[in-house]
């Protein structure tokens with residue numbers, strides 16, 4: 455037993471060391487074959503593995519943002535990153551046992567030799583951002599592999615609209631820089647940049663310069679929600695529907711919208727699962743025409759973030775309306791299948807011909823379901839223009855249920871009045887229950903919206919913890935890092951032992967001589 459206990463951790467360590475050694479050899483081999491023939495140094499972030507870079511300089515941009523320039527070991531080396539990419543920085547926040555890994559988007563030219571620049575906004579209590587802000591020139595930072603974002607192809611679109619909020623400007627700026635520096639790329643760019651106050655207009659100098667240098671290809675609008683200056687030269691307000699309507703002057707054909715900002719801004723622009731109609735859909739953009747850089751993907755529950763677009767009122771959807779006939783047939787299919795099952799079971803119990811009973815029941819329920827839905831949808835659409843209140847919906851469901859159920863029951867040889875009463879009651883109760891659940895869900899939308907299984911797993915009575923993919927990835931990364939740390943410790947110990955051995959040998963050698 456004790457042997458097993460001792461050998462297992464050792465085996466894991468050996469496997470870890472062997473794994474890393476293998477990984478190291480693999481990476482080295484990859485790099486050396488690729489660059490053996492050319493004189494160019496290997497790209498800094500190509501392949502797998504970690505890269506440690508020295509911080510060359512820092513620059514405070516405003517009250518919460520810093521620019522950090524890291525130098526490559528070889529001054530003519532390039533990043534090897536493609537448009538668009540981010541880097542995973544491994545930070546060691548104070549008081550934290552485990553490293554924290556967060557992505558950051560380079561803002562320097564991705565092909566620039568010798569250096570790479572990040573711009574980091576510090577969040578209150580932010581682990582990684584706080585650590586990065588505490589770094590001094592000369593300190594080093596380790597990066598895990600790079601993360602590929604949307605891979606830009608030149609001239610894929612005639613116009614790209616770029617909507618950035620606060621620190622979400624970094625991936626958008628990387629795009630602007632990469633597109634404009636390519637003489638073969640003719641894509642026009644319009645940036646809408648929303649911030650809290652004038653001092654949050656990050657990279658303003660660079661953006662102004664691009665607008666002067668490329669007047670036909672790049673223009674921008676800055677919008678400041680809480681200007682500090684009395685006569686602020688910028689538009690005041692959020693990125694809202696009115697602003698975007700006046701910005702999107704051209705047709706939406708062959709255009710793409712790139713978005714990066716806090717969650718509330720993203721939600722208002724592209725909608726949410728609960729309320730799928732966002733500003734962009736109302737302005738005629740289809741879902742696949744917009745791309746969101748999930749900059750703050752870990753902030754699912756955050757609903758309001760300062761300096762972002764506000765949720766604006768709902769207007770008519772520009773998405774194709776669901777076809778009433780198709781949806782009625784779908785409802786009919788569901789109720790018909792339920793009827794088949796119910797008819798089958800009750801037929802076995804009550805009828806000498808269970809199959810016929812089941813089919814008859816299936817047809818009856820299909821006809822009831824489909825005609826109920828068709829009637830209900832048309833009344834809601836034509837009479838109430840899809841703006842019925844929950845109460846009106848319940849009345850319409852009762853009416854449609856009664857008419858459809860009564861008529862179908864009569865047609866199938868049953869009695870009209872019981873069919874009418876039963877199905878109108880079913881329609882009313884069904885719709886009222888739906889309304890009640892919907893209201894409850896909306897009330898809880900901004901509080902806890904964890905799925906039932908997750909709540910079970912989070913319960914103090916269950917000895918399990920639910921993990922998202924990100925949590926799991928984080929744990930694996932942390933494990934890899936702790937193995938790496940152990941390897942470093944073992945390396946140190948080996949070094950010490952070797953030193954001891956050499957000094958022992960030397961003293962052993964010198965002793966006889968001394969004698």
Ligand SMILES: Cc1cc2nc3c(=O)[nH]c(=O)nc-3n(C[C@H](O)[C@H](O)[C@H](O)COP(=O)(O)OP(=O)(O)OC[C@H]3O[C@@H](n4cnc5c(N)ncnc54)[C@H](O)[C@@H]3O)c2cc1C
Pocket residue numbers: 540554556557558559560572573574575576577578579580581582583584601621624625716748749750751753759
């Ligand atoms: C692909 C990608 C690229 C990114 N590039 C950059 C970049 O170039 N520059 C940059 O500064 N950041 C960038 N980020 C965000 C960055 O990775 C971190 O999420 C951010 O620095 C906060 O990490 P933290 O450990 O300091 O905060 P945490 O310790 O995780 O959180 C601390 C507090 O800050 C809040 N918070 C964290 N992130 C945000 C946010 N984005 N908006 C509002 N509140 C927040 C949290 O809710 C929490 O209350 C990028 C994110 C992604 C996914």
